[in-house]
Amino acid sequence: MIYSHTCFQGLCAVLAGAALSHADEPAVSISDFGVDKVMSGPVVSINDQYKGVVKIEMDSLTPDYATPWNTGRYQGGIGTGFLIGENAFMTNAHVVSNAERIYISMYGDSRKIPARVKFIAHDADLALLEADDPRPFKGIRPFEFSKNLPHLEDEVRVIGYPIGGNRLSVTRGVVSRIDFTTYAHPRNTEHLTIQVDAAINPGNSGGPVLMGNKVIGVAFQGLNNANNTGYVIPTPVIRHFLEDIKDGVYDGYVDMGIQAAPILNPAMRKAFGLPDDEKGVLIGKVLKGSSADGVLRNGDLLMKVDGYDVDSSAMIELDGQKISMKELIERCFKDDRLPLDIIRDGKPMKVEMVMKPSPSRDLLMAEYDKMPRYVVFGGLVFQPIQRNVLAAADISMLDVALDIRNYQEDGGCVDHEDMVIITKVLDDEVNARLSGSISNSIVEKINGVKVKGLTHAYELLYPENMPEYVVIELKNGERPLVFEGKAMETANKRISKTYNIPKNARLDSAIPGRQPGRNTTPAR
DSSP: OEEOTTSHHHHHHHHHSOOEEESOOOOSOGGGTHHHHHSOOOOOOHHHHHTTEEEEEEEEEEOOSSSTTSOOEEEEEEEEEEEEETTEEEEOHHHHTTEEEEEEEETTOOOOEEEEEEEEETTTTEEEEEESOOGGGTTOOOOOBOSSOOOTTOEEEEEEOGGGOSSOEEEEEEEEEEEEEEETTTSSEEEEEEEESSOOOTTOTTOEEEETTEEEEEEEEEETTSTTOEEEEEHHHHHHHHHHGGGSSOOOOOBOOEEEEEOOOHHHHHHTTOOSSOBOEEEEEEOTTSTTBTTBOTTOEEEEETTEEOBTTSEEEETTEEEEHHHHHTTOOTTOEEEEEEEETTEEEEEEEEOBOOTTGGGSSOOOSSOOOEEEETTEEEEEOOHHHHHHTTOOHHHHHHHHHHHHHTTHHHHOSOOEEEEEEOOOGGGTTOOSOOTTEEEEEETTEEOOSHHHHHHHHSOSSOOSEEEEEETTOSSOEEEEGGGHHHHHHHHHHHTTOSOSEEOOOOOTTEETTEEOOOOO
């Protein structure tokens, strides 16, 4: 069964999948060099190319989602980047995520040049950096990207600074597989990936992978339980990122938002009036708020996408090769119009959907470059259901999988800001005699009003005029939680002092100076 990236089966596949790990646990605008200029250029010698490989050192501040009012944890990291245009260095998003300071060092040069993130794509694990002072890189030619994917058994070279060494390292291997693989950085997203049998170690992340003197991808992760197995982000994913940011904003990948089932059974095909040609898939579910919402219906038969025949396993033939339909969808961008041929109630039809990201894509994606949102009231800590929050609270995603599925499929992600959950209870006399299980409970209503998100919960918990009683209803709760309104101001001040909580709430996750997809925070 083919699912959209963020639906229920995709969630279970991520939870049960192989253990992936990261390879390391611009003075000009993008339009000044453009994708076409970045993806092609003059052939240069290997030694000249090595001058464009930089070592990246950064200090990061990792937010504390367990106690979200705290500052977080500082740590350092090392990765690799490479020059792809005038003062534009490509690397992995995970190399520079949550960065407070970034420095890049030229090959064979000890200078550490402050740099900053210009654009970042967490769902594709890619980022572009710019140096505060680009003068040292004048005259260095950018890398040239290959226009084609490599073939199996093609020999490649992985270049970078593994294990934090001060000198470049080069390892060789061959292409062993090209397939869709889960990207470890966003956790819930699959993209096209090149597997090589060259080791990709901590520090290699963000470095170029060459075939001959052309880049065929960016090194980004390895497999924990396999030796000499590395993964490379290929040029189609890189091209998508560079095309996306041409307008100055990264929008991210789009999604059809459907669940499709094969039509293999002869009796089933006959019942639908289909010939025995193994073409077409059945639309079993259309997710609310998705690209397909209002265009496709449950029970439609999808026969063609953008003019390409769809077979009964949701594969299409492109450039002489059978590929998954989702590989074609990955080539689309926000606001693209995608023509479809369908059969509805036995009648052939042509429809068109306007592509957009899934409205619930961030729910299961790991979050970076943001501050955790929270509300504390009566010692109860309210947070949105989100991957970082669940991990910090030691809540299994399987425990809330059904709620997440319903939220995605039934339109909750359209009508609500987020789902709110109580992640912990800070002991205090005001909550000492509350009965029943409280932690890890989803909040349904406050004072009889259905909660639509964390901001809405805050408004209900901290109204201008506090009601006589504050009543909190939990999903599947035995009984409501009841607080005496007049006692809450004193109780909240006492709890804040006891647990060193500077503010009762943080409702905006944005870090000052940063924009989603475009990080302009100066290196400090």
